[in-house]
Amino acid sequence: GGAGGDGGSGAGGNGGGGGGGDAIAWTPCALVTDGDVKDAECANIPVPLHWDQPEGKAITFFVKRKLAATQPSRGQLWLLNGGPGYSGVDFEPIVPFLAGVDPTLDLYIPDHRGTGRSSRLGCADGETPESEEGSNLTDAEIAACLPAIEAELGDDIKGYSITNAARDVGETIARTRAPDGEVIVLGRSYGTIWGHRYLQLYPDQPTAAALTGLAVNSHLSNLEIWLNDLGQRYMTLCGADPSCSEKLGADPWATMTETLDAFDEGACPEVAALGYDRSLFQQAFARLLLVQWPHWSLMPALIYRLDRCSPADVAAFHHLEGILRAPLPEPPPPSQRLSSPVLRYNITLSELWADPPPSAAEVDAFLAEANIALGQMDDGVAIRERWPRYTPDAYAGQWATTSVPLLLLQGELDFVPSAVPEAVERHFTGPNQTFVMLPRAPHTLESPTRSGTSCDLEILLQFIADPEAPLDTSCTERILALDFSVDPTLSATLLGTEDAWEGDPGAERRAPPAPVAPSPEHARTIVRP
Template sequence: MASSGVSGGPRPRAIIRSVVVAVCGVAMTAVGAVSTAQAGPSPDRAAPEAAGIAWTSCEPPFADDDQLQCGKLSVPLDWDRPNGERIDLAVIRHLASRPQERIGSAFLNPGGPGQSGVTVVGEGGADFDQWSGGRFDVVGWDPRGTGASSPVTCFRSDAERDQFWAGVSIPMTTAESQAYQRKAVELARRCGEVHGDLLNHISTADTARDLDALRQAVGDRELTYIGLSYGSMLGQTYANLFPDRVRAMMLDGIVDPVAYTASAESRTVNGVAFTDEVFDQFLALCQSAGPDRCALAGHGETVEQRVARIFATARQAPIPAPHADPPGELSYGDLLTTTYAPLRQPDTWPQFAQDLNAAADGDASALETTARQVQTPVIYGEIPKSVAISCLDGPASQPSTAWPQVIDTFTDSSRLWGPVLGWWLWAPCASNWPASSNDRYTGPWNASTETPILLINNRYDPATGYGNAQAAEQRLGNAVLLTVNGWGHPSYQLPSTCTDQARQRYLVDLVTPPKGTVCEPDRLPFP
């Protein structure tokens, strides 16, 4: 397959705009046949028959779209006690645009863990409708513990949360690190105090069982599923628990489940291991683009030298940011944070280069504004949900007091994201996280489905590296990897006609591209 022309395919802006906290695994090979004697619940445990969903018109902000319908599904809080306490899952669907040719429902998880499927389908359902050729109702839901499905919060009010996080950034000094470690312990304590028993029942395996209940509730005999980023972790869990219930499974931006569930340390190492390579790609492509297309080029030094000088300057002392709102300065920790969104979104690389160039000239206002824009939604909204799920799936093996050695290990894996994700995601897990689960699923990961699972991954993905996808293709009993020779996380960040055609052919006709297929993006990051 080859790409040509300008892509007319969908680019799901709802996800591209979002800042997703992706926690990823390390590439490893798997051995052995599928076994039910591993950690985690028996996949065929008796469960109550799922009731249907009473679909109604959606409330704002999606009330004006007559292609959208909303509803709720009641599921057991504890799948070991199907007749016990229950929680409601918020659900939305974008109706198939070709209803006379409707095949069924396609379920979507946009990642995180903790991203709202309701929001993503509400904002981008028409894009995903194109992915599936208009032949499916695209169904999104807020997984348990997130969004409108009994969301995890660690504070009793927004004011309490704002006061807790005021002035916090990625620590660099010993004193700052000790203060952040104490804050991580306090965060874990507050999460347990506020949410109690819920925290024990929001593992990925719990959500996989919810997904199977959702499948039954819409009347589909088999599951059609699209999993993006962490959604690929959920998909691999479902496929290994219920391999005979999969019609089609398309996973994009592959999480390695072995390291994801092994420990918070291995999960973090894998989640940052590919970042610096992508940053090097950013520098090299900027250099090739030249000063007409990349602001960092053409200053009497290489782009790599110019950017290295920015990092060295910020490491010594903060760079002034006089035009930030309010005015301030860019610390080294904030500089690391500014790389978090752009490396995932290569269409922002020209602007990122412009902002870095201004910092090289002594004004880091744009970068400081970016750092604040990233930290606010991540710290306030994403960390509690992401941590609550991932800490349950793969607990920390070392205490947060071991931060000097552990953060150094993360930094060795990535000087850019190692400290960022280490403090954001590992530290709370390592701080006496107040939950555990006997139902978490830790393998095996080699299930064979009747239809091949389609894996898609960018060659240069900073969050779920290409090695993860290669390992998954080898590990799963029946899977095909489509390589996209592009940048960003997941693969749709740059349009690719070739990839769009492969998606639709798979979801509609269950036809995978030949093994070894490589798709090209339709344009470069510096157009």
């Protein structure tokens, strides 16, 4: 495993004036990591490991930027990714689109400290292609790696905190912005926590900020419970849908619970013989809820098939099992290779865990009953006791006080419970601070409308163009209804038949379909909250 580099040192353009500090050396690099066309600029910026000890040890803060087509530009748009543990690489595909719709902004994509090319925290033994799950780092491998992590980093690991990551952004903005240039900061998912911490530290620096998929002041240790609750909400909507309720009855969540309980007790042994158990179903369903919308409707279809347990159903589960257990690609794609599970644990266990944390007994009781669970909460409970956690500072659990324009976007079917965005909405009530709930949208905010646009992007692009202009949010009334049919191509890939609910894979043997979206197994490495 380990991080591949793109960029490097050397002379490049200057940092465009700003608040002092040495000029940053920008060098030509590929916008798309591992690409050949040097159509962007990269910098490896030395920053203090601890910002409150500026003369102490330094680490690298990697930033990639795509300069505006129109120069001098109107300003900067910073894109803060989620996780915690993801690098900036996941934003690369959207940059050409953003640059096309708004050619006046320089786009900045940082790697959060401890990820990607920003002094990534890794585990050499667990990230070799020969190890369990190859370059992908399992929770068991992280636990085994802890002594090596502590030996290599010692107390330095305590510098990889949310506050220091927010200082990386604020201090680099101060060094690179033009004297009258705008600065808009966009954070998504965990990036809303990172972006909000930035607003606590630099309430007057940006022109505006957008936080989408809100997780501010929430406890990610509750993710398992959140996903199970979201599944219940989704299956309730299935019960209100004529086609879905025809298959699963008026209370599909009860049907799901009864089906999994019966399977636990020996029903449908043909599927159990393939290696399925309750925890594999829990994890498969959890991953479906973390990836994009079209996958969700697989969940009611799989429950329907497990309950019926016909030979065609067993054949569909056999096809899916091959995908669930397929080895991850080697070498791993950049989004996986540059992410850091070690950084994720460091921040989550230090600062985003419930206090007091759930006990092992509570976790076991939940997992015995749950229909949906990633199966990581018990790992977190076990590892937390041994992890060299840092002590959260005075900013943790507090609110930013800022008067800059804010766009706060949330999906109604986000796994983060509604109390979290509601608290954000109650706190930020200033002029041009707008909260928008997108009906039926998931954590990724996919919100296709009848006119073929995506409502979240419609609203976001308005805000970026002019953060002080009134927002037209009427697209929220045009978001498509939920569709419980499963895309035929997706179904063919995952179940071996184009009809996810009724098809027989054995009767449809033909040329293997072209690969589409990643399997739920691979999705785990792509999508974490």
